Amino acid sequence: MTFDAFPYAQPLHGLVGGLLIGLAAAMMLLGAGRIAGVSGITARATGLGKGDMSPSSAWGFLAGLPIGAAVVAVLLGLAPARFAEWPVLVVAGLLVGFGTRMGSGCTSGHGVCGVSRFSARSIVATVTFIAAGVITVALIGALS
């Protein structure tokens, strides 16, 4: 399935992946009674954040992420993606780590779990980080 107007889009892959992500988050909510927010779970696992989730459960979830990614990459025969140079990644990583903790969540916790719950905080956070990302990409494009 493709859109003529957006030749790069993969809507069907996006939708299938999105349903899987929703299923994963639903399992965490209905099974463990918790939010599947990756930044919060990462902080919990590394002792950088408080919460009710046990560190072992947090590590279990985090270990699952690359396992699931590896299985799909093998099944679909995906080529490795291209990443920015390491100094760029370090700057971006610092901002993402600091910002997600300060703002109490990222794309998963606010964007998926919070938005679907109609949480005002999560809707405001999601609109804010998408807007900041759009402006950043536009500025980098204009300057380079």
Place this chain on the structure above:
Amino acid sequence: MSLIRKLLPPLISGALFGAGLTVSGMTDPARVRGFLDVFGQWDPTLVFVMGGAVLVMAVAWRIQSRMAHPVFGEKFSLPDRSDLDRPLIVGSILFGVGWGIAGLCPGPAIASLALSPLSVLPFVAAMLAGMALQKLLTQRARAA
């Protein structure tokens, strides 16, 4: 045995999550930056990812509201704040800027440790450093 039984549900949830991120192309920074590139060659795939995930989670929240406790736990432990404060906004802006620079947020970054470990490692390390720095500054501000 009890540890395996405890680790398995979060591990499966994490693996489903990582699989979804990879199927949908969200582990490819170029695709994520394509979504943020609204003024250039916009790639709307992420809309379908978030849409699919939010759809499943909206149903999960309806089910959750009728449950007394999670399937594998005694009580739900969910965020209950509704105030819009400065850290929420400032943190989300910082996160969005980092997201736009590298095309990476916490979930895809950790999932990518299986796909391109060396390329993504600087981002993950810096992200943890950013989280640690945020914790340190918050503790200092509280102490002062």
